[in-house]
Every structure is written in structure tokens, then in C-alpha cells.
Amino acid sequence: MRRTYVLWATAAAGLAVDQSTKALAAVFVEGHEARRVLGGAVTFTAFRNSGAAGSFAPDATLVFTFLAIATVVFITRVAPSVRSTGWAVGLGLVFAGAGGNLADRLFRTPGFGRGAVLDFVQVGGSGIFNVADQCVTLGAALILVQTFRGVRLRGGLGVR
Template identity: 40%
Template structure:
């Protein structure tokens, strides 16, 4: 097994675990409708989102559950069928862990728990952060390769 595939699996599992633990802690310790200050301009809240990021399409829970499963299956297929280096494996692991984290919430609870509130941004969670970072890193890598070509 290549180092890229190992890193893919490790990063995906770590993101999923951290996402599940943090959502569990928030659900158990933060009453919906209240906010805890975590730092300057950052609060921990307990909100539930049935749609996509930023509460887009709130009545499309099934669509986003299926999308999470399709993304996860596609990433797994890609990783198994193609050689991947460590950087790509880790990056795709971020997206996989995030897709599985939010997909789990949609499957089990029908909504996604969001809890990080930054004054200038909609409420989000660890899975959202991992997906966003993974996609940005993929885009950056693509643009970098295009400049080199």
C-alpha cells in the first residue's frame, strides 16, 4: 500500500473522529440557542442544518446525503484505482473525512450539527472545514500545475 493511500485513510479517519467527538461534545454540553465564547470573535453554538453549507437548500437533506455517499464512493474508487502521492492522499482524505462526517449526521439525525460561529462567517463544523480546506488545496494544486505547464 502506497504512502498516499495510507495518508488518505489516516486523514479521513482522524477528520471523521474529530468531527464526531466535537459534535457530540457540543450536543451534550451546549444548549441550543446559547453561545459560549471560545475566543475573540469566535463562539461555540449548537445549531442544526438540514441543508448544505451555510443553510442553503434546507429541504434537500436526502439530496445531500446521497451527494455525500457519491463523493465518498468516488474518492474511494479513485484512491484504489490510481497511484497517489502523500500530498494528494492527505488532501483527498480531508474531503473524504468531511463527507463521511456530515453524511453520518444526515443519515442518523437528519441534520448536520454546526457549532463554530465566527463573526463574519456562517456557522460551520469540523467536517465543513476539512472539505473546504481539501477543495482549496486541490484547486491550488491544479492552478500550480497549470502554471508549470
């Protein structure tokens, strides 16, 4: 049975949560003093990130825009052949993360394709991140688990 619907439902849910939390952060966090919760374990503070995770390569915004486009296109092309639920969820999460940060790069200032991603959560002494970043991380981890378990994208076990 095809798992395409699982992939797209996961992607839609991840994108919705990412964009909703970024919209809330833009109103309630950005331009305000950092807010600590859970005994200071989590801090909400806004940061416009033009680079990749951890502000890596802040001058390569266009490169990251094209990488996100390539990721979204690749997942869209392989989606119809996914037969594994693990792969479907993993790819759906990666799509949500790439798509969520791509939306920022396309539509946030300073302009189309050069926008900065809105990061707003910090846990402990970690870097500042957003839901899209966590979707990519969790999705990549699920894909690695499927790969190490020998589960094929198109279902079943074995190497292919």
C-alpha cells in the same frame, strides 16, 4: 510509492475529530446559551442544518445525502491509484468532511437520510459551521493547489 495510507489516515483523523466535537457539542452546546470565547471572536452555538453550507437549500437534505454518498464512493474508488501526497491529504480531508456530515444525515433526527447536520462554531460574523465543513473546504483548496501546480492524481507533473 502509494499514498493510500496517507489518504485513509487523514480521513480517519478528520472523521474522529469531527464526530468527537459534534458529540461534545451535542452535550455541552446544544440546548444551552451561546458561549463566546477568545474575546468574543469565536462563539459556540448549536444549529441543526438540514441544508448545505450557510443553510442553502434546507429542503434538499436527501439530495445532499446522495451527493455525500457519491463523494465517499468516488474517493474510495480512486484511493488505490493516488501517488501524490498533496492529493492524498486533499482527498482524505474531503472524505472526512463528506463522511462526517453524511453520518449526521444518516443517523441524526428526524430520520435516516434526512438528518440535520450539527453546526456549532461561529467565527466573527461568519455562518455557523463544524469540523467536517472545514475539512471539505481545506481539502478542496489542497486539490485546487495540486491541480494548478500540475500535479497529477497518480503522481508526477503534467496534465492528465
